[in-house]
Amino acid sequence: MARRTRRGALDRGRLPRHIGIIMDGNGRWATARGLERSRGHRAGSRAVRAVVRACRRLGVPVLTLFAFSTENWGRPRREVQALMELLSEFIAREWQEIMRREIRVVHLGDLRRVPGEVRRQLLSLERATRHHRRMTLALALSYGSREEMARACRRLAARAAAGRLRPAAIGIDEVSAALDTRGLPDPDLIIRTGGELRLSNFLLWQGAYAELFFSKRLWPDFTESDLRAAIADFQSRRRRFGLTDEQAEERERA
Numbered sequence: 001m002a003r004r005t006r007r008g009a010l011d012r013g014r015l016p017r018h019i020g021i022i023m024d025g026n027g028r029w030a031t032a033r034g035l036e037r038s039r040g041h042r043a044g045s046r047a048v049r050a051v052v053r054a055c056r057r058l059g060v061p062v063l064t065l066f067a068f069s070t071e072n073w074g075r076p077r078r079e080v081q082a083l084m085e086l087l088s089e090f091i092a093r094e095w096q097e098i099m100r101r102e103i104r105v106v107h108l109g110d111l112r113r114v115p116g117e118v119r120r121q122l123l124s125l126e127r128a129t130r131h132h133r134r135m136t137l138a139l140a141l142s143y144g145s146r147e148e149m150a151r152a153c154r155r156l157a158a159r160a161a162a163g164r165l166r167p168a169a170i171g172i173d174e175v176s177a178a179l180d181t182r183g184l185p186d187p188d189l190i191i192r193t194g195g196e197l198r199l200s201n202f203l204l205w206q207g208a209y210a211e212l213f214f215s216k217r218l219w220p221d222f223t224e225s226d227l228r229a230a231i232a233d234f235q236s237r238r239r240r241f242g243l244t245d246e247q248a249e250e251r252e253r254a
């Protein structure tokens, strides 16, 4: 049940511990204006800035942004190149503010396919911010949930083959710890903009019990107030985790 203090205000004690966002709709935003798709991505990077700031201000501990999927490598070369350049610009432009606001940056995904320059920048930013504790910003880049799970299986299998892990000892926690998200809480809320009702290979394991919020807003138009509306909606829901309504209510009160 929502325990909001006043209309429009969020309950700071019940914020999602981790929000994942599928930032979709940049291409359509640009096309609707007769612009190149890359212009939509540029506009999208401004929305990223606003949403990161808003989460930091609200006190959301972890924000994961789906920036580029493994499937997105199949897009036209020009578009992929424009996206990588934007990412590089984004890191350079936001570096100071990320340091000042004590945000820890981590990446999810396989960076081996990412151009060397972007990879180096991102890894330096991770190194420079690894002691920050105010918020974690996870960038899902060249990320696919199924590939991530296959990588985790390979890690666990290698340890088992080396005699350092008993197959019978592999449980949910061991799998979670072998994923790129190790150490992060599971997402409580996954937001997708752009009107599509699908997950497109995003946090499939971690999102097992995430609340889903779909917005018709195209990503470049997504604002802090849209984010607050998504969080307010999240706070109005009862999460049952497989239990009965009565049990869930009891848990909420505890």
Ligand code: IPE
Pocket (backbone or CB within 6 Å): 023, 024, 025, 026, 027, 028, 029, 067, 068, 069, 072, 083, 194, 219
């Ligand atoms: C999301 O916007 C950004 C990425 C996938 C990199 P899209 O580029 O998918 O925009 P639409 O869905 O074509 O409008």
Ligand code: IPE
Pocket (backbone or CB within 6 Å): 022, 023, 024, 025, 066, 067, 068, 069, 071, 072, 196, 198, 200
């Ligand atoms: C999902 O959007 C990936 C990102 C937002 C980075 P897509 O536009 O690639 O997803 P589909 O193709 O509509 O499923």
Ligand code: MG
Pocket (backbone or CB within 6 Å): 024, 025, 026, 194
């Ligand atoms: Mg899309």
